[in-house]
Amino acid sequence: MITTNSLTKNFKSYKKEPGLRGSIKNIFKREYITKPAVEGFDLNIKKGEIVALLGPNGAGKTTLMKMFTGIIVPSSGQVQVMGHEPYKRNKEFRKKIALVMGQKSQLWWDIPAMDSLLLLQKYYEIPKDDFDQKIKKMAALLNVEELLHIHVRKLSLGERMKMELMASLIHSPDVIFLDEPTIGLDLIAQESIRSFIREYHKNNDTTIIITSHYMADVQALCERIVLIIDGKKGYDGTLKSFENILGSEKVVTFVYDTKQDPTDAIWQGLDAKWDNNHQQVDLRLPEKKLREITSQILIQSPVIDFHTEKLPIERVMKVLMENPKILHK
């Protein structure tokens, strides 16, 4: 479905010293810098997969998305999406893809969303009955029936994002590229967008490529993760094995309403991390011993609350971003 081979994109920019002096100097002499945003990238994505492209800011995720959609031209290497070379921007190719940009609106700002949708209906040559049916169904699922005739600029960010999703799915694309689709949204809107995408994928078996800084998006939607660090592929595998990169340990937190003694015998050999008041402790426990040690602590100390971490992927991402070398060990 999507294959890349040694895909590389370099961006050229120039250095500029601050202030007027720097500006004048710049007119006569410019020091150009060529920086690879994506370097020697190999990837293979099958039909129907949902893949998360993860990585810190500036890692090259969005540059990859831009190359997949044909918005920018690769500097070298090959990229093929459904047999098309995206940068050639063949019309047949454009009819099969969709892109949702969380940071940029694709809808026309000064007209109601419905007008934009009608325009897209013509561009994608969607029969009227089919179009009406899709609008009705998606608007009901996203709960935006009342908002279709309101000017886009008057919608909230969450409402607008729902409209963006509708606009990008109206032509039933084979591949959907979602670039940070939940950025800046409140928790309810995030959840609503996630469940819509999940449902859409279930019913249509669409291939979905998603970038997001919210690990909850990844946890809820993706089975496969591709981690990009400094333009290169750092990891490519399942979500489950990604969570276990740092070992199969679980973090368990115990909470007390009184100050505890960290030197007590029950904490020996457990590498306990206490908060300043000694009322909360985090333990990293091997998965096999989780049950045994947790029961002991619950019996031997006055625990008022305890929980295991909800998103282990978040911890793994944090550790890998701070120290990417772990991946090469």
Add this chain to the structure above:
Amino acid sequence: MISLKWIDKWWQTMKTAWSNYMTYRYNLFLQVVGPALVFFFIKYNLWNSIYDGDLELEIGGYTLSSMIQYHIWGFILTMLAKGHHAVDLGQEIRLGRISSYLIYPFNFWEFHAASFVAFQAYQFIVALISLAFFYYTGLLGPLNIEALALGILYAQFISIFWFILQFATGLMAFWLEETWILRVILEIMTAFLSGAFFPLEIYPQFIQNILQYTPFPYLTYYPIKIFMGEELSLWAPILTISFWMALGIILNYLLWKRGLKLYTAAGM
């Protein structure tokens, strides 16, 4: 090839453009009428001072009243042929807003061309209202309907040339941070060489001879003459403008092809 679906795409794009224009209808009205009106009043006062109220005086074969008529037709022509501009295009490229258009299965130039046609229709109405205004003030003298119809048709023809030229300046945003300066240079140069400031009879003969091989005289001077009812051969202007249009289309194609390679889709 022209098909019903293709017409549908253009028509819907034009309707969307009208919706967009109508959102800021007062701004748009000022944008269409404002610059042309200011330019007209500057010229009106300039020529009034030059003639100093002498109704018999002739400069380059023009009396004060025919000179004012020349510039009124220039004002109408500006609205009929020249109002659409590529400010948005340059900005869209610079701020990375053309990304969506690159994904839709409808060409970017077609989107802009359809918006241009929509704008022309709007401008046409404003130009007719202005024409009626000048006619009833008596400044314009008697109207020759045949000349008016021919002038309007010719104005539509050169509006396509203007669109191609403006599109090219917009595409320069792939290379330049700001494209407005290009447009200003182009505007001033055209105003002088096309007869928008002074009728071309005022220029020395050798300049007039050189200008006839450029598109300039056919952009303002010729259409004004058509509106004023002078019988002119249209072959030379149509052939010259068509030649420059073809050149402009090739230039735009090359700029687009090369520019896209530099496009970074900033801000996404």
